[in-house]
Amino acid sequence: MSYDPSAFPPFAVTVDLVVLTVRRHSLCALAVRRGEPPFQGRWALPGGFVREDEDLTQAAARELLEETGLRAHDPAVPAEPPQDNGAHLEQLATYGDPGRDPRMRVVSVAHLALAPDLPAPRAGGDAGEARWAPVEELLHPSGPEQDAPLAFDHAGILADGVERARSKIEYSSLATAFCPPEFTVGELRRVYEAVWGVALDPRNFHRKVTGTPGFLVPTGGTTTRQGGRPAQLFRAGGATLLNPPMLRPEV
Amino acid sequence: MSYDPSAFPPFAVTVDLVVLTVRRHSLCALAVRRGEPPFQGRWALPGGFVREDEDLTQAAARELLEETGLRAHDPAVPAEPPQDNGAHLEQLATYGDPGRDPRMRVVSVAHLALAPDLPAPRAGGDAGEARWAPVEELLHPSGPEQDAPLAFDHAGILADGVERARSKIEYSSLATAFCPPEFTVGELRRVYEAVWGVALDPRNFHRKVTGTPGFLVPTGGTTTRQGGRPAQLFRAGGATLLNPPMLRPEV
DNA sequence: GCAAAAGTGTTTTACTTACACCCATGG
């Protein structure tokens, strides 16, 4: 059965990525510099067109791989074949204001990715330059030209992604996506502190996360990479939903 | 600056609606019967193409008005001009599998609407027939031809919408969107019971909702429409986030 | 009076918070 293309307006569909990581005690997002108009020279979120034969999630995973080398673990696909790097990828929201792209009507399906600190940003195919920037700098730019507001409506998309991450680590085990495969309770606590921008009591945090069933499983190893007394190493447990949830201190 | 249309594949973009209400103690969704192939004669979610000049939210609000007569209150627009019917509308998720529509590549931006019981379904422009159906019947069809599975991937979209509603009434005041402008604590409790499919203790529920700041404001009136002792009438308070949240009993 | 729904009080239990205190390592 064929279909009359004049019956509906054609759209371009893209995926944009909010890729978050924790570096040096602060929450950072991946930004790429635009090499062409519009917004040439300005920072933007990585992204690109969805191809004819691929799913939205596949398109997001492909862009993530191209821009960062990260192979995401799709929560919708239980068995992940080769090796994902533990990065988490999920759909965030869709942005389709007419005029959000001056060239034409573009609908962007934004995705949220959470990654451990390890990878250095690598220049993808399209982007000549990429960097990890503290989200505060990107959302509240103040200073040199380099800190101009993000292109398009990307500041709003980034803000939505940050808010999603902040709320989701409350009731899910997603914070472990910011950690390497093995990590200490203190490292996990510093993730929460960076994402939420608060200080947490180390003693109560320790009791809470080790007492939440399925959150953490000890590997048996210890490390002293943070200094002080050796700390137990943990892997992420099977639980995805935390019960009871972590409580974010009042503002 | 013009743009080369051959550089990207063209998509059709639609909005599909998960419209939920509580009728006769059970959670129901709006379904329309398809008048043309594919899936002719099968039930589907209401929806339609996004127009050239409208935002995604506008498109969803337009479809909701056409299908139900409901004028939605958009949380993103603080001041709502004439009269919304108290219906809530928000973006749910976007579905873009190649092959989800056999005719062509369609990306659907699904929206979730919550409405009070009042309206009888009215046949919209496209749809010849519409009905409120218990979500259990739509998701787990068993019986006559009328209960065949929903068209396209709409069963999955509906399931996602129901799950969103179930979790969101835990920590937000959204349950009031299922109630008329003035309602009793018992009516609100029956909303929670229908959406969650559980029984709640009326005494503890009463204490909890009246004790949560900003959730309910008494209007001064009382009603006896439920039988028994007259109950105070309330309006929805200004709070959107509930603290502490309502707790859904374990399964 | 009786059924039915509204609303209050009380007890038990669970969890959070705040903070005192001890442990094990590197320098």
Added chain:
DNA sequence: CCATGGGTGTAAGTAAAACACTTTTGC
């Protein structure tokens, strides 16, 4: 030996679950 981070114990406050009990209507 001391600074640093890891980890345990404990008491006070807060909130949820369970349930006895009173209130106010319609019939």
